[in-house]
Amino acid sequence: MEGVNTSKTAVVLFNLGGPDRPEAVQPFLFNLFNDKAIIGAPGPIRWLLAKYISKKRAPIARDIYAHLGGGSPLLPQTQAQVRALEQALGEGYRCFIAMRYWHPFAHEAARAIKDWGAERVILLPLYPQFSTTTTGSSVTDWHRAAKDCGLDLPTSLVCCYPTQAGLVAAMAELARTGYDEAKAKGVPRVLFSAHGLPKKIVERGDPYQAQVELTARAVSAAMGIEGLDWSICYQSRVGPMEWIGPSTEAELERAARDKVPVVIVPVAFVSEHSETLVELDIEYRHRADQLGIPGYVRVPALGCHTGFIQGLAQVALHPSRGEACGRLGRSCASC
Numbered sequence: 001m002e003g004v005n006t007s008k009t010a011v012v013l014f015n016l017g018g019p020d021r022p023e024a025v026q027p028f029l030f031n032l033f034n035d036k037a038i039i040g041a042p043g044p045i046r047w048l049l050a051k052y053i054s055k056k057r058a059p060i061a062r063d064i065y066a067h068l069g070g071g072s073p074l075l076p077q078t079q080a081q082v083r084a085l086e087q088a089l090g091e092g093y094r095c096f097i098a099m100r101y102w103h104p105f106a107h108e109a110a111r112a113i114k115d116w117g118a119e120r121v122i123l124l125p126l127y128p129q130f131s132t133t134t135t136g137s138s139v140t141d142w143h144r145a146a147k148d149c150g151l152d153l154p155t156s157l158v159c160c161y162p163t164q165a166g167l168v169a170a171m172a173e174l175a176r177t178g179y180d181e182a183k184a185k186g187v188p189r190v191l192f193s194a195h196g197l198p199k200k201i202v203e204r205g206d207p208y209q210a211q212v213e214l215t216a217r218a219v220s221a222a223m224g225i226e227g228l229d230w231s232i233c234y235q236s237r238v239g240p241m242e243w244i245g246p247s248t249e250a251e252l253e254r255a256a257r258d259k260v261p262v263v264i265v266p267v268a269f270v271s272e273h274s275e276t277l278v279e280l281d282i283e284y285r286h287r288a289d290q291l292g293i294p295g296y297v298r299v300p301a302l303g304c305h306t307g308f309i310q311g312l313a314q315v316a317l318h319p320s321r322g323e324a325c326g327r328l329g330r331s332c333a334s335c
């Protein structure tokens with residue numbers, strides 16, 4: 001029929017994945033630490049390290065996920081984003097989830113895409129900022145899975161979208177609501193909290209930190225508050241290595257010294273999971289109480305916010321307009 005889109009485009013949404021039950025915690029952690037993008041050691045050494053670290057970390061991680069009924073809500077959250085994005089993209093597009101460390105894995109997505117009979121593929125990370133440890137790792141994993149499955153289709157990649165207009169406006173709107181709530185307790189400080197990264201990875205040229213800064217700067221400007229007090233901090237450190245800072249905890253201590261309420265904006269997560277629902281809502285809130293911070297407001301992750309989903313649809317439809325890291329004067333592994 002004339003004017004009807006009969007082509008079939010598969011949009012592959014990359015995310016980290018999370019254990020769906022307590023018994024899945026250790027194998028999930030093993031998959032994470034056995035990833036060359038996370039631990040760069042040669043194969044057999046990495047395998048041994050991953051076995052050791054996942055066994056050691058599993059009880060701590062199981063305690064974290066126990067607050068969430070034993071598993072991560074990341075998959076249902078991502079499935080809701082899939083439904084919203086398919087609506088925004090319209091006919092001819094279908095979204096598939098490829099998680100990096102737990103089901104559904106990339107090979108499951110590749111198989112489903114083949115069965116559907118897609119004609120082309122768009123890779124769309126649910127990470128606004130590019131990191132070799134997240135998007136870079138998922139891209140490598142995708143190409144391996146597609147090859148194994150005999151899926152050989154024209155493929156484009158959105159590497160990152162740290163200042164995409166829909167994302168910035170949506171995050172600023174949510175942050176503004178949080179700010180207005182915190183105002184009752186004083187002049188708030190906005191803390192843009194991102195998942196941290198070992199310093200060594202950034203020194204090797206990973207653009208993640210620079211892109212987190214771009215997002216935070218754009219969102220703080222879009223909040224439209226003159227003289228806004230804001231800063232960036234990094235959470236979720238694991239292991240003995242030095243990570244980028246300042247840590248979210250150090251920023252809470254500074255807020256306590258300055259006696260200002262805080263508004264925590266998750267700047268690198270687009271859905272709710274252990275790092276927001278447990279670390280930010282339970283652990284850091286408790287720390288803020290201990291420190292006597294006058295107010296603690298946590299802004300929700302973007303989830304299915306209409307403006308964000310429209311923004312995702314824009315970058316999927318125009319992958320070349322994804323703000324490639326070239327903007328930063330250096331290139332990531334994928335652009």
Ligand SMILES: C=CC1=C(C)c2cc3[nH]c(cc4nc(cc5[nH]c(cc1n2)c(C)c5CCC(=O)O)C(CCC(=O)O)=C4C)c(C)c3C=C
Binds near residue numbers: 037061072208273
């Ligand atoms: C911006 C996103 C993320 C980056 C960058 C990232 C790097 C990174 N993470 C670990 C180790 C762990 N991460 C864990 C959970 C986790 N990480 C992200 C995102 C990024 N990670 C998310 C969304 C989640 C939550 C998953 C869920 O709840 O479903 C965990 C497991 C939880 C725990 O044990 O604390 C670990 C471990 C490293 C080492 C790293 C960079 C090198």
Ligand SMILES: [Fe+2]
Binds near residue numbers: 195236
């Ligand atoms: Fe992580």
Ligand SMILES: [Fe+2]
Binds near residue numbers: 160332
């Ligand atoms: Fe890039």
